[in-house]
Amino acid sequence: MATSITPAREDSPEAGELVPTRRGGYHVLTRYDRRVLMVMVGIPLLLDVLLIWWPTVSSILLSFTNWDGVGSVTAQNFIGLKNYQFMFSGYTLFWPAFLHNIIWLAWLALIATPVGIFFAVLLDRDIRGTGFYQSVFFLPVVLSLVVVGFIWELQFSPTEGFINNAFGLVKSGKLIDWLGNPRINLYSILIAASWRHVGYVMVIYLAGLKSVDPMLREAAKVDGANEIQTFFRVVFPVMAPINVVIAVITTIEALRAFDIAFIVNQGKNGLELLSILITNNSISEASLVGFGSAIAVILLVISLGPIIVFLSRVMRTAS
Amino acid sequence: MGDSRDPSRIRVPFSGQKIQIPGTDIELPMGLDLSRRDVLKIAGYGSLAAFIAACGGTGTTTTTTSVTAKGGSMSLGSYLSDAVPKKGLQDVVDAFTSANGGTKVKVNTVDHGTFQNQINSYLQGTPEDVFTWFSGHRMRFFAKKGLAQPIDDVWNDVKSNFTEGFAASVKGDDSHVYAVPTSYYPWAIFYRKDVFAAGNYKVPTNWDDFKALCEQMKKDNLTPIAFADKDGWPAMGTFDILNLRLNGYDFHVGLCGGQQKWTDPKVANVFKKWAEITPYYSPAFAGLTWQEAAQQLLHKKAGMYLLGLFVSEQFVASGNPDDLAQLDFFPFPDVGSQYDAEKALDAPIDVYMLAKKSPTLGSDSGQAKAFLEYMSKGSSQITYWKASPGAIPTANDADPSQYPALTKKAAQIVSSAKRITQFFDRDSRPDFSGPNSMQGFLLKYLSNPKQDTGTLQGQMQSFWDALPPE
Known part of the structure; x- marks a missing residue:
């Protein structure tokens, strides 16, 4: 050369x-x-x-220290694996938070993302007013999750909120405590998160659908495939790169879930999430920087999984 | 304590002012939208700042006989970020400037929640000479870490103006004085006089009367006790008072300080007693903010409400002066223990302190101390109170003649208490009082008050035991 x-x-x-x-x-x-x-x-x-x-x-x-954020880290601060021991065995909130992140992921992957894809497929069919529907569903995406949290907090408020009032629950006295009942509040905020996530997925998928060669569909039609078969057998496989993006987005959204739960009640009483445990333990006056870091390390390890899958996939296609 | 009256904050102490509309504090959590990287950045900054500060000069020694100085300048870090208290502070600062030979005061106001969350790195970095803070464990903690400057000399000049209770509240573990107390407010059971008159209710003085009253109100279609715990901290107020009355001041303080165990059967008794009144609470209380519960009291939907004096802010905000005139309170009823006589209650005190690491404290020491002295005068506290009337001045020579009846009564209930606590999150370790610790534990209890609390108490104790040594 x-x-x-x-x-x-x-x-x-x-x-x-x-x-x-x-x-x-x-x-x-x-x-x-x-x-x-x-x-x-x-x-x-x-x-x-x-x-x-x-x-x-x-x-x-x-994460191997008990540093409280005051002064510098000294040798006495190192306490070995104690933070991890406590996290896995003594800290009653770790496993619930872990589970909540899993539920978050499952909800997004099994409900919100498919709904977003479904909307995209519907809107791709050039129905009348498609632009209007697109903007309606996409509107929440431009809002930050913090704002989404505030909006839904107002909807869910037990006595003043829209939902309980609209269904007459306030009048009849059978209040549903959407955000306070630890058995349902996670799902309440998942609805709020989905409100935004659906639009996000929809737009990305719609963009992908537009780029699918229409000849493929025509060919499928000629071969006698119906709509559903065409989508699952032809369009979906062709959309593989977009599907990976969607999968990655969904996973990331689930792992970084934080804002809405924090707005609602700082992530307690059933809304514990890993990111929130990190925050509440290491930021704020509490200053359990060491313990918070240990939880952060666990979140890092969990995050590495999808990152590795994504990167290996990207690199494979690149080569 | 009026601490964290806002749902989006970790612990926002009451500082004696107007309502905080929830929407106005939106910015805080955004500031907290963080990752472990941010944690590290903040932590790293803190240690770096500490290092730089440590390389700096040593503290000053007072050469003159007087500890105060006129003229010159000083700086003041303030968490009084709401409009009303902010103006109150400005009024006092202006008065101080003209009274102290034109001392220029540079006030740095930081959002309340942010100030609290960053207090660690703030005090280790380049803090102002004087800063606003809270008494109790929260004060002693920073004194012990060497981030606050003892002010025994100032205190010697002004201590005659304070009761012994206040004097005790500003002492560090080393029995040096670290703060000047400037305002406080009691926790009590609030009610509307007109509602009590209409229902022919009598103020209950003992536990049985209290429960009978609740039962009666329930029959009358009132929510007997307004309660809201979405914010997490309000439930601590009920825990405090029940523990104080059932087990006494010493046990409560020992529990907050870790000398007593959460697994103690005495704690189980608190939960058991508490379960007797939880059926009378507002429905769906775990999803309500304290403001919403206060609205229930205001709109005569609820009969009583155990909260700090700041509940009056909601009555001020209603716009109808009669609402505030109808607001009254009574002390927590006797529970029939030997500790009823202590009449103990939560009455959080807000204070001013000196930041040891302030780069300018060396040259401004006299002015800063003059400011603390000035703040300990009844007349200056009244100046602040006039602009921001949510809490009560602490000085003996503060003229109470202009207080409205509610404030007078509030001052009276505190002075008749033999034991005063600050509030759980001011009396205990901050890492035990947060949303994922004490607040969460209490919510867990409240989700099923009839439960056997043994497991929960075990979890509380093991969490305490896992905390690093202070």
Whole structure:
């Protein structure tokens, strides 16, 4: 390859000189190019290390301490695996929170995401007013989850809220405590989360559907496939890349679930989530930074699963 | 305590002002939308700041005989971020400036919840000379960590203006004084006079009368006791008073401090007693905010409400002056234990302190101490109270003649109490009082008050035992 490159003029060594390597060959890139590359790779790398790896590693290290956020971490702060021991055996909220994250994931994966896909398929059929429906379903997506939380908090409020009043539950005195009853409040906020998630999935899927070659459908139709068969046997497989994106989004949404539960009641009384346990233990006056970090490490480990699956898939398609 | 009267906050102490409309505090949780990275960033900043501060100069020594100084300047970190108390503080600061030879006061106001959540890194970083805070364990904690400056010299000059109860409330574990108390408010059972007159109800003085009254109100289609615990902290108020009355002040303080065990049968008794009144609570209380429960009392849907004096804010906000005039309260009824005589109650005290790591405290020490002295005067506290009347001045020489009846009575109930506590989340460790600890435990209890609380108490104790040494 090197031989095909014209050596630069001698008076501009920076611009195009073919640099000899120690092993007697020639670099493909000029010195200038290599410097540019170093800067271009180095800055993102530095940021990556500084903003992602350093906190991650510190988090892991802190998870072995009982540091309370005051002063510096000393040798006495290191307490081995105690945080983890307590988390798995003594801390009554860890497993409920873990379970709630799983329920969150299951709900999104089995209910909200399929509904979003269903809407996308319906709206893809050029029905009248499709633009109107699209904007209706997409509207919640532009809201932050915090705002979504506030909106639904007002709907769910036992005495003042819209839902209990609309169904006459306030008058009849049979209040449903949507957000206070630990048996149902998780599902209440999942409804709120889905309100947004459905629109999100719908838009992404709709964009994907638009790019499916219509010839495929026609061919399927010619072969005698009905609508359902066409979708599941032809369209869905063709949409594989989008499906992966949707799966990843759904998983991420479930893992980072935080905002709505925190708005509602700071994630207690049935709304415990891993992210919230991290926050409530390590931020705030409580300052159990070590214990909070241990929970964070667990969340990190859990997150690695889907990340690895996603990355390996992306890399496979890339190569 | 009026602590965290807002659902979106972790612990927002009452600071004696107007209503907090829930919507106005929206910004806080967004600030908390964090990941472990943020945790680390904050933590890292804290330790870095501590390191830098540690490299700085040593503290100053007072060379003059007077501890205060006129003129010059000082800074003040304030969590009084709501409009009403903020103005109250500004009024006091302006008065201080003109009274103290033109001392310039730089006030840095931080959102209430944010201030509290970041207090750790704030005090380790570059805090202002003086900062607003709470008494109780929350004060002693930072004193012990060496982040607050003792003010024994100031206290010597002003202590004659405070009762012994207040004096005790500002002492650290090392028996140095760390704060100047400026306002407080009691917890009691609030009711509407007109509702009691219409129903021919009598203020109950003992537990049986109290329950009989609840029963009567229930028959009259009133919710006997307004209750709301979506915020998590209000239930602590009921726990406090029941534990104080059933098991006494010493046991309660020991429990908050970890010398007593949560597995103690005495704690089980508290839960058992509590279960006798939970059937009279507002329906769906775990989903209600304290403001919503206060509305039930205001609109005559509920008969009584155990809360801090700040419940009056909702009555002020109704716009009808008669609502506030109808508001009254009575002390928690006797439960028939030997500790009834203590008449103990929660009466949280708000204070001003000196931040040891303030880079300017060395040069401003005299001015900062002058400010603390000024804040301990009845006249300055009245200036603040006039603008922000939700809590009561602490100084002996504060002129009570202008207090409305409710405030006078509130002051009286506290002064007749032989034992005063701050509130659970001010008396106990912050890491035990949060949403995923004590608040969660109490909600778990309240979801089924008739349960055998043995398991729950075991969980509470094992959580306590797992906390790092302080």
